[in-house]
Amino acid sequence: QVQLVESGGGLVQAGGSLRLSCAASGSIFSFNSMGWYRQAPGNQRELVARITSGSSTNYADSVKGRFTISRDNAENTVYLQMNSLKPEDTAVYYCRVTGGGRLYWGQGTQVTVSS
Numbered sequence: 114q115v116q117l118v119e120s121g122g123g124l125v126q127a128g129g130s131l132r133l134s135c136a137a138s139g140s141i142f143s144f145n146s147m148g149w150y151r152q153a154p155g156n157q158r159e160l161v162a163r164i165t166s167g168s169s170t171n172y173a174d175s176v177k178g179r180f181t182i183s184r185d186n187a188e189n190t191v192y193l194q195m196n197s198l199k200p201e202d203t204a205v206y207y208c209r210v211t212g213g214g215r216l217y218w219g220q221g222t223q224v225t226v227s228s
Contacts, residue, residue, distance in 0.1 A: 115139035115217045117208050122222030125198055129226070133193040135208030135219055144212035147184050147191035151204035151224075158207065162193060175201075198226045 121133040137144055148163025162172045162182035170182055181194045191208065203226050208219035 115141055115210070115212070115215075117210065117217055117219035119206075119208050119219045119222045121193075122206060122224045124225045124227065127198060127200055127226055127228050129198050130194070130196045131198065131224060132195070133206055133208075133222060133224075135191045135210075137189040137191075137208075137210050137212075137217070141212040143186065144189060144210045146209075146211045148209050149182065149191070149193045150207045150209055151202075152207070152221075153204040156204075161206065163209075164191065195224070198224075200226045200228045202226050 116138050118136045121131060123131060125131055145166050146163050149161040150158050151161050152158040160173055161176055162180055164170045164182045164184050179197045184191045204224060205221040206224050207221045210217050
């Protein structure tokens with residue numbers, strides 16, 4: 114069993130910053146890919162950014178240059194630093210991790226960017 118605890122969402126004005134965190138714990142010692150997805154009302158869930166155990170990263174084009182993903186392998190935690198936020202970044206952000214041949218999702222954290 115794996116638990117994912119997300120934090121850091123909230124309300125921010127356009128141009129502002131937020132930092133999301135997702136701490137993974139449970140029966141798996143280490144995780145392979147860790148990442149963030151988001152889903153806005155009426156839209157499909159989409160990849161925002163992900164990072165491998167070897168720290169290779171990839172980002173959605175819409176967030177490149179504004180968001181940075183990182184991870185602390187010792188703490189099994191993944192972070193998403195979001196800068197220069199735009200109203201179109203408003204969504205529920207979900208943490209996703211893979212490990213032990215399985216995939217796990219967090220409960221989601223709301224990010225709202227006001228114009």
